[in-house]
Amino acid sequence: MKSSNEESLDLLVVARQQFDRALEWAGELKAGLVDYLKNPKRTIHVRFSIPLDDGSVRTFHGFRVLHNHARGPGKGGIRYHPDVTEHEVAALAAFMTWKTAIADVPFGGAKGGVVCNPKELSQAELRRITRRFVIELGDSIGPHTDIPAPDVYTDSQTMAWIYDTYDVLHPGQNNHAVVTGKPIELGGSLGRDEATGRGCLNATERLLAAGMVPGLDGIDGARVAIQGLGQVGAAAMRLCHGRGAKIVAVSDSRGGVADPTGLDPDAVLAHKHETGSVVGLPEVATITNDELLAVDCDILIPAALECVINGDNAASVKARLVVEAANGPTTPAADDVLRDNDVVVLPDIVANGGGVVVSYFEWVQNLEHQRWPLELVEERLKTKMEAAVDDMAAVYREILDGNDREDGSAPTLRDAALVVAIRRLSDVVLKRDIWM
Numbered sequence: 001m002k003s004s005n006e007e008s009l010d011l012l013v014v015a016r017q018q019f020d021r022a023l024e025w026a027g028e029l030k031a032g033l034v035d036y037l038k039n040p041k042r043t044i045h046v047r048f049s050i051p052l053d054d055g056s057v058r059t060f061h062g063f064r065v066l067h068n069h070a071r072g073p074g075k076g077g078i079r080y081h082p083d084v085t086e087h088e089v090a091a092l093a094a095f096m097t098w099k100t101a102i103a104d105v106p107f108g109g110a111k112g113g114v115v116c117n118p119k120e121l122s123q124a125e126l127r128r129i130t131r132r133f134v135i136e137l138g139d140s141i142g143p144h145t146d147i148p149a150p151d152v153y154t155d156s157q158t159m160a161w162i163y164d165t166y167d168v169l170h171p172g173q174n175n176h177a178v179v180t181g182k183p184i185e186l187g188g189s190l191g192r193d194e195a196t197g198r199g200c201l202n203a204t205e206r207l208l209a210a211g212m213v214p215g216l217d218g219i220d221g222a223r224v225a226i227q228g229l230g231q232v233g234a235a236a237m238r239l240c241h242g243r244g245a246k247i248v249a250v251s252d253s254r255g256g257v258a259d260p261t262g263l264d265p266d267a268v269l270a271h272k273h274e275t276g277s278v279v280g281l282p283e284v285a286t287i288t289n290d291e292l293l294a295v296d297c298d299i300l301i302p303a304a305l306e307c308v309i310n311g312d313n314a315a316s317v318k319a320r321l322v323v324e325a326a327n328g329p330t331t332p333a334a335d336d337v338l339r340d341n342d343v344v345v346l347p348d349i350v351a352n353g354g355g356v357v358v359s360y361f362e363w364v365q366n367l368e369h370q371r372w373p374l375e376l377v378e379e380r381l382k383t384k385m386e387a388a389v390d391d392m393a394a395v396y397r398e399i400l401d402g403n404d405r406e407d408g409s410a411p412t413l414r415d416a417a418l419v420v421a422i423r424r425l426s427d428v429v430l431k432r433d434i435w436m
């Protein structure tokens with residue numbers, strides 16, 4: 001897939017370009033390490049059949065990619081989407097490796113996907129798909145090997161089915177830690193539902209307080225536009241609004257709505273709940289998803305799918321700050337345009353790390369048979385997100401200070417975040433001496 005300016009919109013190509021760019025700022029790495037860090041450790045393909053409700057049988061294709069597990073078991077969501085591909089899942093698994101490293105949680109990176117359209121499947125069909133997928137994955141997933149979580153169009157119910165299936169296959173032991181994002185009753189952590197959105201808020205506030213976005217020093221009074229109102233986008237909307245932001249536009253897969261005087265999040269969510277979309281909310285303008293990205297605002301939060309800000313439309317972004325709640329929403333060509341236009345991008349591997357941080361908390365609670373109060377989860381999440389932003393900012397300043405490029409090109413926060421992650425992972429790999 002390509003944009004009209006011939007830029008690849010293949011997420012794996014994007015992920016590799018991002019990695020290559022960051023390497024230019026990372027300093028010398030031991031020979032052989034680059035290849036090792038860049039490529040997935042393992043990719044599992046499975047095909048399985050389930051009966052549909054009408055009695056027919058359909059075969060589905062699923063994959064699970066383990067990108068790296070040097071720092072701990074693989075960690076990453078499972079996505080159900082008709083367009084999910086091996087490339088997309090491999091890229092998302094790599095993002096998880098960098099994300100867990102920069103958040104400094106003891107996991108590696110993994111991701112899974114099943115090619116299916118949940119909007120056309122019943123709950124019973126989704127349950128059968130999930131159970132069969134887990135059976136096919138067998139012992140490649142487990143509390144100390146590879147731990148799934150929710151992603152696009154999978155939720156806590158999906159995680160409950162994963163846990164139950166794995167538990168039936170492995171009786172007589174505590175299996176809760178095999179999957180995170182579970183319902184609270186099954187060992188889910190308080191605060192997991194809104195962790196990614198809350199982490200975005202924590203990271204954004206830290207970045208703004210550090211003066212890293214010229215002309216914007218806080219969320220209070222900032223005009224915010226959000227693409228995607230799922231688990232992440234809806235939480236980000238509520239939490240930003242709670243901090244005094246004005247929500248000037250929101251969208252979902254069917255389109256968006258905008259009001260420069262500010263939308264009421266409760267009314268937006270109630271309308272979406274009733275009708276399935278934000279489109280049609282009374283007394284506000286209807287906009288397209290492309291128009292949402294170009295809305296006059298201070299903070300733009302892409303919280304849906306990848307590559308939505310690319311070489312074709314990056315110049316139309318009016319925000320001063322893009323907070324990447326989604327994974328991979330901005331392409332390398334767009335990164336260049338945004339940097340040249342003084343638009344700061346808080347990269348996905350930092351911005352949306354709150355989900356995996358609270359997943360880590362859930363995993364710890366499960367292993368220790370503990371239940372942490374919400375206040376403790378939120379306090380520890382904030383500490384982790386702020387540390388990730390501080391680490392990224394410190395390396396950003398370090399590479400900016402040492403920048404003597406003749407063409408005058410400067411690093412981005414994405415480069416800095418990746419350098420933090422690459423250094424952390426390289427350090428572990430070399431200390432483990434994995435070369436035998």
Ligand code: NAD
Pocket residue numbers: 150151152153154196227228229230231232233251252253254289303304305306325326327352353355356
């Ligand atoms: P979700 O399935 O709950 O919501 C996705 C939202 O995106 C929905 O509102 C949907 O209508 C909207 N959407 C779908 N296609 C769209 C399109 N073409 N244009 C505009 N909107 C569209 O998913 P989620 O869990 O909120 O995940 C959203 C993004 O955040 C994904 O990139 C995911 O990888 C990333 N992410 C999620 C988590 C998490 O904890 N759930 C953690 C880290 C990153």
